[in-house]
Amino acid sequence: MASKSKQEWRETTLASALKRFPERQDKFETTSNIEVDTVYTPEDSADFDYLRDLGYPGEYPFTRGVQPDMYRGRVWTMRQYAGFGSAEETNQRYHYLLEQGQTGLSVAFDLPTQIGYDSDHLLARGEVGKVGVAVDSLQDMETIFEGIPLDKISTSMTINAPCAPILAMYIAVAKKQGIESAKLDGTTQNDVLKEYIARGTYIFPPKPSIRLIADTAAYCSKYLPRWNYINIAGYHIREAGSTAAQEIGFTLADAIEYVQAIIDTGLDVDSFAPRISWIFQTHNNFFEEVAKLRALRRLWAKIMKERFDAKNPRSWMFRTHVQTGGVTLTSQQPMNNIVRATVQALAAVLGGVQSLAISCYDEGHCIPTEDAVRQSLRLQQILAYESNVADVADPLGGSYYTEFLTNKLEEEASKYIAKIDNLGGAAAAIEQGYQQREIQEASYHYQQEIESGKRVVVGVNKFISPSPKITLSRVGPEVEINQKKKLVQIKNGRDNDKVKQTLKRLEDVARGKDNTMPAFLECVEAYATLGEMCDVLRKVFGTQKEFLAF
Amino acid sequence: MSKEGRIRILVAKPGLDGHDRGAKVVARALRDAGMEVIYTGIRQTPEMLTEVAIQEDVDVVGLSILSGAHLELFPLIMDNLRKKGKGDTLVIAGGIIPEDDIPALQQMGVKAVFGPGSSTSDIVSFIQKELTGTKEAEGKSGI
Structure with missing residues (x-):
């Protein structure tokens, strides 16, 4: 270690410089209100132990990454979020994206669809096909994946409250393609707790919702061994306004609730934990975001090993998808969003993610156009193939600053987890409005910083210039009209007695304790609609009102 | 306006989208500016939120929507308000609303659209000006 201490340097060299040139701000802070110093030195990580704190890539506690060689074997999966309008249009977009690499x-x-209503429901007015594709029955899923061999690609589906019936549809489509479920590779989001906290597409109360999640976990561990049946989400918690430390803490607390619930059904932790997957956001504070992903890996590994006594190293691994932050996009000067996305995507890659999506530059205005989605894919390809950032595992590891932030975020997030434990776990804390209130505070603070000018948003509160007009996508009312017509045809063309029987069986199973997945499969194969299945569940489970915390 | 002369505003989330960050931030800013704010929570039908607007006898309705269903849902809301004799309510909107749609919304009576990047102080002063413009001009605003 250097003989001169940081304090000595602060009092001499730094002090005399600051006398002549004061700093830009009184205080420099991350989004998590972590105050950051002028420089970081070995003194800042005095009790650092390489093997204990970092270890090697692919080894506990996985701070440096879950794969031993990270992107040298295979770069991350490039997976843009897409789907809009009708099943036919969505199918075309998928073929296009696959052709583009x-x-x-x-x-x-x-x-x-996300809230379990058919397209002809009163509450669906104006919403059909708007933010994604409309799925009323198995027929729509067949169309979405037409010509796409489900054993050759992996599919991620952002579906939560009605995850079980949608997964059943996917299994049924595969069966029609002659593919057995064991060959299916993909992910369903299936994380309902964050819906109460942040995203809003819950249907049922927490308890039956978690039971449905446990059902899919048990079913997948038996029949879909390659399926990530849950994709626990920090993304939406951050999107709603949390800090980075809250994003870690609240999301891991949700995960703890799920793992405990699944263990409570009698499954061994190592039988289902290796298939837990994640989705987070990356935001603009570059180093905090890199550190966040590293802290998440280390913290999750410790939780699984120490709290849940998992033995299989795969149960300790935190494998995550990242999407760059939708909320950081501006509608003003939209092309600037490509630069924001690049910074955030770079943080994701240096943070060691397994798959990546870019929030497109036009999303401050509309659902992304084909041009915007292609540009996002190119952004990823440039990072992967031109920048060489994928050549070395965890390249920022060992940076005094990165390690300081990683430690600090782990510490702050652990406090949130302890607080939620004290409130009785994630679901109980949500019922008390804890996470929602914390997020509202943080988002209001963030907004005030923008309005006071303390936080600069280029093109919004500083460096303002006229915005060029961009081409926007639009989903017209014809999607809703056609979808309603299809529903009538489906209901006229199927064996309605069979549908009644399968729905009755679903009701019986839902009232009991057996796994609901086989009953969903029977329903979807009889072309029962998603709304019909969810109505049965609404009858049995009841519905959840908003945990209003305003 | 309430007995104390405070502006009463309903902040509402029509449609099914759960993106309530903007609505809650605006609601809080309006409350901090001295207004009486009623927040509906998410997933309100046009009928439900019009009912609340009438029951609470609000001066302003602020609609926040990010799903793209505004052109379908806003006409229903405006019609409902008119039918129930609340056609003179100041209606403003925010969320993800393409600029090209704004003239159509104004045509149906939406006074202003505050898109992404809007400052809450602009929203506050717009409402104050619309409702108490003359008082303010005379320097008598009690808000």
């Missing part, structure tokens, strides 16, 4: 699909569903 995308390596996985990511399905966006419209809001009625």
Whole structure:
């Protein structure tokens, strides 16, 4: 270690410089209100132990990454979030993206589908096909994946409350393609706790919702060994306004609730934990975001090993998808968003993610156009193939600053987890409005910083210039009209007695304790609609009102 | 306006989208500016939120929507307000609303659209000006 201390340097060299040139701000802070110093030195990580704190890539505690050689073997999966309008249009977009070199699909569903309403429901008015594709029955899923061999690609589906019936549809489509479920590779989001906290597409109360998640976990561990049946989400918690430390803490607390619930059904932790997957956001504070991903890996490994006594190293691994932050995009001067996305995507890659999506530059205005999605894919390809950042595992590891922030975020996030433990776990804390209130505080603070000018947003509160007009995508009312017609045809063309029987069986199973997945499969194969299945569940489980915390 | 002369505003989330960050930030800013704010929570039908607007006898309705369903849902809301005799309510909107749609919304009576990047102080002063413009001009605003 250097003989001169940081304090001595602060009092001499730094002090005399500051006398002549004061710093830009009184205080420099990350989004998590971590105050950062002028420089970081070995003194800042005095009790650092390489093997204990970092270890090698592919080894506990995985701070440096989950794969031993990271992107040298294979670069991350490039998986743009897409889906809009009708099943036919979505199918075309998928074929296009695969032709452009995308390596996985990511399905966006419209809001009625996400909340379990058919397209002809009163609450679906105006929403059909708007933020994603409308799925009413197995027929729509067949169309979405037409000509796409489900054993050759991996598919991620952003579906939560009605995850079980949608997964059943995917299994049924594969069966029609002659593919057995064991060959299916992909992910379903299936994380309902963050819906109560941040995203809003819950249907049922927490308890039956978690039971459905446990059902999919048990079913997948038996029949879909390659399926990530849950994709626990920090993304939306951050999007709603949390800090980076809250994003880690609240999301891992949700995960703890799920793992405990699944263990409570009698499954061994190592039988289901290796298939837990994640989605987070990366934001603009570059080093905090890199450190966040490293802290998440280390913290999750410790939780699984120490708290849940998992023995299989795969149960300790935190494998994550990242999407760059939608909320950081501006509608003003939209091309600037490509630069923001590049910074955030770089943080994701240097943070060691397994798959990546870019929030497109036009998303401050509309669902992304084909041009914007292609540009996002190119952004990823440039990072992967031109910048050489993928050549070395965890290249920022060992940086005094990065390690300081990683430690600090782990510490702050652990406090949130302890607080939630004290409140009785994630679900109980949500019922008390804890996470929602914390997020509201943070988002209001963030907004005030923008309005006071303390936080600069280029093109919004500083460096303002006229915005060029860009081409926007639009989903017209014809999607809703056609979808309603299809529903009538489906209901006229199927064996309605069979549908009644399968729905009755679903009701019986839902009232009991057996796994609901086989009953969902029977329903979807009889072309029962998503709304019909969810109505049965609404009858049995009841519905959840918003945990209002305003 | 309430007995104390405070502006009463309903902040509402029509449609199914759960993106309530903007609505809650605006609601809080309006409350901090001295207004009485009623926040509906998410997933409000046009009928539900019009009902609340009438019951609470609000001066302003602020609609936040990010799903793209504004052209379908806003006409229903405006019609409902008119039918129930609340056609003179100041209606403003925010969220992800393409600029090209704004003239159509104004045509149906939406006074202003505050898109992404809007400052809450602009929203506050717009409402104050619309409702108490003359008072303010005379320097008598009690808000």
